Amino acid sequence: MAEPLKIGLAGLGTVGTAVVDLLERGRDKLIARCGRPIEVVAVGARSRSKKRSIDLKKFRWIADPAALAADPAIDVFVEVIGGAGDPARRAVETALAAGKPVVTANKALLARHGHRLAVLAERHQVALNFEASVAGGIPIVKTLRESLNGDAVTRIYGILNGTCNYILSRMERDRLAFADCLREAQRLGYAEADPSFDVEGHDTAQKLAILASLSFGTKIDEAAVFVEGISSITLADLDAAAELGYRVKLLGVAVRTEAGIEQRVHPTMVPKESAIAQVLGVTNAVTVDADGLAPITLVGPGAGGMATASAVVSDLADIARGVRTPPFGRPAARMSAIRRAPMQRHEGGYYIRLLARDRPGSAAAIARRLAQQQISIESIVQRQPAKTQSTAAPGRSGEPVPVILVTYATTEDAVRKALVAVRRDRVISGRPQVIRIEKN
Numbered sequence: 001m002a003e004p005l006k007i008g009l010a011g012l013g014t015v016g017t018a019v020v021d022l023l024e025r026g027r028d029k030l031i032a033r034c035g036r037p038i039e040v041v042a043v044g045a046r047s048r049s050k051k052r053s054i055d056l057k058k059f060r061w062i063a064d065p066a067a068l069a070a071d072p073a074i075d076v077f078v079e080v081i082g083g084a085g086d087p088a089r090r091a092v093e094t095a096l097a098a099g100k101p102v103v104t105a106n107k108a109l110l111a112r113h114g115h116r117l118a119v120l121a122e123r124h125q126v127a128l129n130f131e132a133s134v135a136g137g138i139p140i141v142k143t144l145r146e147s148l149n150g151d152a153v154t155r156i157y158g159i160l161n162g163t164c165n166y167i168l169s170r171m172e173r174d175r176l177a178f179a180d181c182l183r184e185a186q187r188l189g190y191a192e193a194d195p196s197f198d199v200e201g202h203d204t205a206q207k208l209a210i211l212a213s214l215s216f217g218t219k220i221d222e223a224a225v226f227v228e229g230i231s232s233i234t235l236a237d238l239d240a241a242a243e244l245g246y247r248v249k250l251l252g253v254a255v256r257t258e259a260g261i262e263q264r265v266h267p268t269m270v271p272k273e274s275a276i277a278q279v280l281g282v283t284n285a286v287t288v289d290a291d292g293l294a295p296i297t298l299v300g301p302g303a304g305g306m307a308t309a310s311a312v313v314s315d316l317a318d319i320a321r322g323v324r325t326p327p328f329g330r331p332a333a334r335m336s337a338i339r340r341a342p343m344q345r346h347e348g349g350y351y352i353r354l355l356a357r358d359r360p361g362s363a364a365a366i367a368r369r370l371a372q373q374q375i376s377i378e379s380i381v382q383r384q385p386a387k388t389q390s391t392a393a394p395g396r397s398g399e400p401v402p403v404i405l406v407t408y409a410t411t412e413d414a415v416r417k418a419l420v421a422v423r424r425d426r427v428i429s430g431r432p433q434v435i436r437i438e439k440n
């Protein structure tokens, strides 16, 4: 049998221990597929004495990730530490510079330094594989990098954060408030103690930046992603969405427009019958639209040790077989700087929920401000104020009246300007809620 592929594994947390486990359990299958065994020979983490689910005695211990990456006894370096900075960055650079292929699950590192690392990998003619960095067990990186070569991707969008999808699904199904669902997600281990990275959309933004680069051949630009999270979403929004034929999802969307590439993360109303609307709980999904091809949707587990390890092992199998493709699907030198479409020029339908003050002329003033920005209204619903339901006609109680508007396609700029004017007119109380609508 051919020589084993020898792995140095930095990081023995959720993903690292699952990688060790999966390589051991899948050993025979991997030999059959790759023609050689894949063996972990050296490992490292912060603490050597920490209790772990794997037997460390079988491996050499090299605590310093960069020293592990440079170790002459390893053929491939696997980085599952995390974080955009050191030690992950220095270790990955060390491995690539030493001519060793790298497999990483680190979205933060790729979103920040992906292009530079791709250049380094190419210079040293080694693989840089990162299937696990986006949507865990869903093979979306490979799909974009290796399968859709002849097709021009026009749009890619997805549910890329299981925590947010869990919260929104649970709010809708069980009529719970955002804060209650978040607490539950934390109790179940789906959300971090500090959940803001997930619920404010930053985790999705890093993954989207990677997908956009693979889709459009542009250099990764995390800073070009517009980001808005789900913490302001209320049950009233989810109810209104259901009545209007939509569901609310936190989507990452990258789309080619005349103004450039738009990259945005925000709560989004998607048609209830769309494939992406059916994805509930912690599950992830990605839809790819390409010229001349009906949309492709991949659905599956977006996180968790085994799902993520499956992606890491798949990347290792490619290396064991001698497969090497440019990290972002084309030579790094052919990747262009992203022409960033400003968010103000985003075009689409909008859901707007306002609390109109109970005074004559409020509705007319709102309508006038929207008309001034050439915004056409597809539907408008005025609700009874919560406290006076069934006792008084809308607008007769002194309470602000909830008004829900859905617009035809307009621009972000027009909506923002109209709402600034509406607030200046003092005809509404509080901040308007705005949710963008994404059509299939």
Ligand SMILES: NC(=O)c1ccc[n+]([C@@H]2O[C@H](COP(=O)([O-])OP(=O)(O)OC[C@H]3O[C@@H](n4cnc5c(N)ncnc54)[C@H](OP(=O)(O)O)[C@@H]3O)[C@@H](O)[C@H]2O)c1
Pocket: 010, 011, 012, 013, 014, 015, 016, 044, 045, 046, 047, 048, 050, 063, 065, 079, 080, 081, 082, 083, 087, 105, 106, 107, 108, 132, 133, 136, 302, 303, 304, 305, 308
């Ligand atoms: N968990 C998931 O479901 C998932 C899904 C997709 C992608 N990812 C990505 O996979 C990577 C790892 O995630 P994880 O969930 O496995 O994280 P984790 O459970 O927190 O494990 C991190 C590991 O890195 C080690 N480490 C931290 N700082 C170190 C340092 N300075 N030097 C050496 N080792 C260090 C830790 O050592 P100790 O054990 O000694 O503390 C630990 O073993 C991240 O990039 C993450 O974004 C995770």
